[in-house]
Amino acid sequence: MATPHIQAEKGQIAKVVLMPGDPLRAKFIADTYLEDVKQFNSVRNMFGFTGTYKGKEISVMGSGMGMPSIGIYSYELFKFFDVEVIIRIGSAGAYTDNLNLFDLVLAKDAWSESSFALAQSGYDKDVIEPNRELNALIADTATKIGKTVHENTIHSSDVFYHEDNVDGHVEFYEKHGCVCVEMESFALFHNAQILGKKAACLLTISDSLVTHEVTTAEQRQNSFNEMMEVALESAIKL
Numbered sequence: 001m002a003t004p005h006i007q008a009e010k011g012q013i014a015k016v017v018l019m020p021g022d023p024l025r026a027k028f029i030a031d032t033y034l035e036d037v038k039q040f041n042s043v044r045n046m047f048g049f050t051g052t053y054k055g056k057e058i059s060v061m062g063s064g065m066g067m068p069s070i071g072i073y074s075y076e077l078f079k080f081f082d083v084e085v086i087i088r089i090g091s092a093g094a095y096t097d098n099l100n101l102f103d104l105v106l107a108k109d110a111w112s113e114s115s116f117a118l119a120q121s122g123y124d125k126d127v128i129e130p131n132r133e134l135n136a137l138i139a140d141t142a143t144k145i146g147k148t149v150h151e152n153t154i155h156s157s158d159v160f161y162h163e164d165n166v167d168g169h170v171e172f173y174e175k176h177g178c179v180c181v182e183m184e185s186f187a188l189f190h191n192a193q194i195l196g197k198k199a200a201c202l203l204t205i206s207d208s209l210v211t212h213e214v215t216t217a218e219q220r221q222n223s224f225n226e227m228m229e230v231a232l233e234s235a236i237k238l
């Protein structure tokens, strides 16, 4: 049955969903990698598609930016559409010069200042883990297809633009061990845990807060092929 934000019937969404923030990246993945594609959502232009990859049914859907947004979509997918696994595939800003543009990071866990989990379920800690078995599968898949992934703690932030009087990338790296920043995983991992489902987060470095190198908006939409291939090759083993 459709929810306020997803206009699909249960059987139209696969058990495994790949979830970029950008709905146009979801469309790019469906157009580039999936066969027999059917669109299942266009509410608020948050595009969702189901198709097959190497014969396995997979869905791909945008999450929007930030925890309130992915909090809604991931909750509805897990709770009302029987989705079992969500692999977020996002962009991230590097907090260390050990990471270069286009490097892949697999979130070992997500540290956050967000009140999302506290408000949602009373969870009062600031770190949440993804599903460990799913992470092991993704790391193993990456190795098998010749891609390097850095498995580290990430910062899942509520804020894209910080003022100078509060902690910035140096402090997030030194105090909390976060190697890069994105804005959704903490809420995704939380929803997966409270609903007994599985989630992971694979990221491509799109810019560096240390060196100030950046990728373009077009590259962020279309050029994250290595991450997409690791996610797809992992998804067919689930």
Ligand SMILES: O=P(O)(O)O[C@H]1O[C@H](CO)[C@@H](O)[C@H]1O
Pocket (backbone or CB within 6 Å): 020, 021, 022, 064, 065, 066, 089, 090, 091, 092, 160, 181, 182, 183, 184, 220
């Ligand atoms: O590229 P996506 O998946 O949107 O991820 C990152 O990019 C957005 C900020 O530009 C935030 O959503 C952040 O998490």
Ligand SMILES: O=c1cc[nH]c(=O)[nH]1
Pocket (backbone or CB within 6 Å): 091, 092, 093, 094, 160, 181, 182, 183, 206, 207
């Ligand atoms: O959340 C994000 C994503 C990419 N780059 C950043 O600086 N922040």
